[in-house]
Amino acid sequence: MSATATTQVFPSFAQVYQGLAGQIGMLREMAPQPTKSDEQRLKGAVDTLIEDTNADEAVWLESCIHCGQCTTACHYFQSMQDAKYAPMRKMDLYRRVYQREISPMRWWHRLVSKPVKLSDFEEAKELIYDSCTECGRCTMVCPMGIDTASLVHHMRSAMVAAELVPPELAALRMEQKHQGTVFGSSPDKLKEMIDTIREQAGVEIPLDKASAEVMVLSSAVDLVANGNGLLATAKIMNHLGVDWTICSDGFESANFGLLSGDMTLWKQQADPIVAAAQRVKAKTVVIAECGHAYPALRWNPMLRSGELPFEMMYMSEFLGKQAKSGKLRLKPLEQRVTFHDPCKTGRRGGAFDEPRAVLKAMDADLVEMPNNKEYNWCCGGGAGIFLLQDATELRDESFKIKIREVNETGAESVVVSCASCRLNFESGRQKNHWDKRVESLVELTAAHLIDDDESAAATSAQGAAQ
Structure with missing residues (x-):
């Protein structure tokens, strides 16, 4: 079962990739010119x-x-x-x-x-x-x-x-620095997406609650291209019965200060998220499936002056902890899969067991790549490189390493938990006419939730069998 098969509210990720690629292509024209001698x-x-x-x-x-x-x-x-x-x-x-x-x-x-x-x-x-x-x-x-x-x-x-700075990163850096948006992902866009999800999918997303135990971050990819990510997140949080919210003044995971090297912008983007989490008294902040946001927030050097009063956790970590505790009830995943560890959350963050715990909760046939976990090969699109036109040949050639590694597993699908990785995998899949599916961990999880009726039926069937 494909994660995207559960809803028709938003386009498939293949269509999302095509639309976003068009927007990326226009960035070079928007890049600022040097202003100094x-x-x-x-x-x-x-x-x-x-x-x-x-x-x-x-x-x-x-x-x-x-x-x-x-x-x-x-x-x-x-x-x-x-x-x-x-x-x-x-x-x-x-x-x-x-x-x-x-x-x-x-x-x-x-x-x-x-x-x-x-x-x-x-x-x-x-x-x-x-x-x-x-x-x-x-x-x-x-x-x-x-x-x-x-x-x-x-x-x-x-x-x-x-x-x-390369023109694509320079354009997005300036947009985020001066407008506070990425590809136009403003608070208004967030509200618009939440309204769409409520009206067309019947799923509630609590926006700007006065207090909540969990504050969830979104990303530009969710808001301007792939609403399935935010929809899946909402389904999971509601399924778990979590006291959660999204804050319109601190929701954007993407940080083009980190990607470009602009430390001032890095702090400018991190501070509102920390302030929002403190305002709502959150115990946990869950970072969306956005790999570079993990180091941008979890190890932000601007936050070293004091201990944060909440835990900063990546989406795959959060899902894994819920799976290990038995709170995340999932239906079997009837396909062979392999998992790609994002470099920032895996090799540099150590979050290896948690995403695999989610796949285990689905009873997935998980086959590891020859090089996995800390030895996993990078997909080649991280640190903003997916956006760079000048890096196309390097990116495309290096991705062939991943194709070979995935093919060796015999998996039907490769599961990822980073939007940048997913975009790069989708690009490589289309360019190489690759027959593998690329699945988001959070969307796959949402597609395999066991609802109350299914849980009751399973319990009844088990009782009858005994």
Whole structure:
């Protein structure tokens, strides 16, 4: 049974992908142009790296022994077999800035190396954005423990200062920064979607309750493209009898501050969510199926000053905990499936058991990929790369690794719990005429809920049999 077969209220995800792809195609025309002089842009980039470099970054920049182990773990290098995509190469420019500006031997490096130019940052743009999803797989195999993903993120912050953000991310960054929306996903759009779900599907979604134990986040993908995600979430929360709400002043999971490297915007998007959760006295905040929102909210560096009075939990974690407790009652899933672990919630977050607990509650025939859990290959579309036209070839070639891995399982469907992963899988499925279905974990769960009548019938049948 397909998750999308349970309702006709919204289009299929294949149609959603086509519509969203059209909107993404228009982003390049909306991108802002540089406003500063080249000298100001270069100084801003260098100053940003200097400010971001603490003890951890300095150790990582000093420690690389150029062993090449990281290349075995990088999906872009493995798919392209081009040395320039080796993860260690992504640190080269950052290391030059560090060596010349703040390293203990900077006096020597200034004698033997050339000054950094704006053109160096322009040349590094492909490595920092197009060819790194910040998945963290290279860190797992690095004998020196270098966190390349964190260094890449600092480089993205420098690119923001240099006004070198790719046009697609730049357009969405500016929309979110100045309008507070992503693809127009405003509070009005949220209310409109909730009204549609109530009227056409008969499912209630509590909006802006004064207090609630659980506050649920949505995303732009739900509001402007795929209403099935929000509908499925509502069905599950109501099925569980959860005291929950969505807040119109703190609902957007997507954070283009994180994706672009704009730390100010990162905080600007996180603060209203925290404030809304505190206002309604939520004990749990559930992040929508939006992979990058997990680190943007759960480990937001702007929140380190104090302990949050609520638990921040990803959707798959929440569902898994409910399944393990026996509260989530699900019908059998009559197909063989495999599960794709999103990099941000899996390898970098450790949420492996929970989504599998949900599939176990469905008695699913789950077959793991050859590389799974912390060793799972990235799908190639994370960290905003799914949006980037210039990254198309890299993204498409690296996705073939996932095709091979899924095919080895013999599964009919691959289950994902991240909207970016799902979009990238759907893109790869259509481009390669792949015969696998791509299912959202939350939509699959909603499609297999056991209602009260079914539960009573099952109990009666069991009693009769005894």
